[in-house]
Amino acid sequence: MNVTVEVAGEDTHELSVDDDATYADLLGPLDLSPHEVSVLVGDQTVPTDQPVEADRVRVVRLIKGG
Template identity: 65%
Template sequence: MHVSVEVVGEETHEIRVEDDDTYADLVRAVDLSPHEVSVLVDGSPVPEDQPVAVERVKILRLIKGGAY
């Protein structure tokens, strides 16, 4: 299955997933850490250890670098 992964405010990626891939695997596939993001399905957060069950997700970065 292919999943459209939108990193909010950045870019959208098309990721191929296997049956046992989790939302954390999707996050890693776009070079982010599961500890710095929330994965949203239909606007609601999903647990990172759950298997991917949809074809479109949004990733919201919780930590963003920058100068003070």
């Protein structure tokens, strides 16, 4: 399956993943951790342990600080 991954404010990547891939599997090639981002399909956040069902996702980095 081919998936377009847009990292908000950065680049867009075309990834090829196995049919049983999870949304977390999309993050590894981008050097991103599920703990530092949210993955969105459309306008909805999806759990990173769920199987990939969309051909286009958006990744938003979370901000932390004090």
